Amino acid sequence: MSAQDTVAPEEAAASDEIVEAPLEESSEEVADVAPLEESTGVDPExxxxxxxxLKVQSNREKSICDGLQRRVAVAGLDEFFGDILVPTEDVAEFKNGKRRVVKRKLYPGYIVVHMAINDDTWFLVRETPGIGDFTGAAGKPTPMLQHEVERIVKSVRPDDDGAEPIKTAIPFKVGDRVRIKERTFENFEGDVEEIDEANGRVTVLINIxxxxxxVELEHWQIEAV
Known part of the structure; x- marks a missing residue:
């Protein structure tokens, strides 16, 4: 089945710990699926x-994805399905002086599937526990846009030369009120105006x-007010 980072001086000295954070805690049993009586004989190409x-239950994306894959196999519909994925990206987090790389979901509460739509495949997907519905309009599944597909494929199968740098997980969002902890503007308060995850930097708007x-700062140089 087929798919960044300015480090604080204090943290640069800390040991790097690369881990893959679990995306799921729960597992799920697969409901009985009746296999097709005979092969469809369809040329996959x-x-x-x-x-x-597909809209799915939050925090269960991985187990639902695995469940759908098993149901496809049991029903003998493999030729109508390609990748079934929980799209993720690698981000760096800092905790207890250590840097670790974890997986972050691109679309929390959703999974993506490469498939051919027909009565059998549509019904199988809709009847899979944990799956709500296809995204679309007027009840009709709408295929993803090409740039969305490219982002997912790149996250699953990055090119050796073209892989994006790992982003930094920044615990702030635009509009947050923060206080500068050091440098020239220590103790100044302001609002987050821009976040640069690729370089781990934050732009804060302060009154001078x-x-x-x-003022552009490292993400670790500010704290929430």
């Missing part, structure tokens, strides 16, 4: 397969002599 997004002034 003649099938029109597209990528679709009555003027709103953007």
């Amino acid at each position: 003649s099938l029109k397969m597209d990528w679709y997004i 002599f009555g003027r709103s002034t953007p």
Whole structure:
């Protein structure tokens, strides 16, 4: 089945710990699926397969993905399905002075599937425990846009030369009120204006002599107010 980082001076000296954080805690049994009585005899290369997004129960994406894969196999519908994935990206987190790389879901509460739509495949997907529905309009599944597909494929099968740098997980969002912990503007308060996960930096808008002034900082140089 087929799929960044400015380190604080204090943290750079800390040991790096690369781990893969578990995406799931729960498992799920697969409901009985009746296999097809005989092979469809369809040439897989003649099938029109597209990528679709499925709404699933939050925090159970991986187990639901695995359950769907098993149901496809039991029903003998493998030729109508390609990849069934929980799209993720690698991000760096800092905890207790250690840097670790973890998997972060690109679309929490969703999984993606490469498949050909027909009555059998549509019914199998819809009847899989934990799956809500296809995303789309008027009850009709809508294929993903090409740039969305490319992002997913790149996250699953990155090129050796073209892999993106690992992002830094920054625990702030635009609009958050924060306080600068060090450097020239220590103890100044301001609002987060921009976040650069690729480089682990945050732009904070502070008031200097009555003027709103953007200041670029490392994410570890600020704290929530």
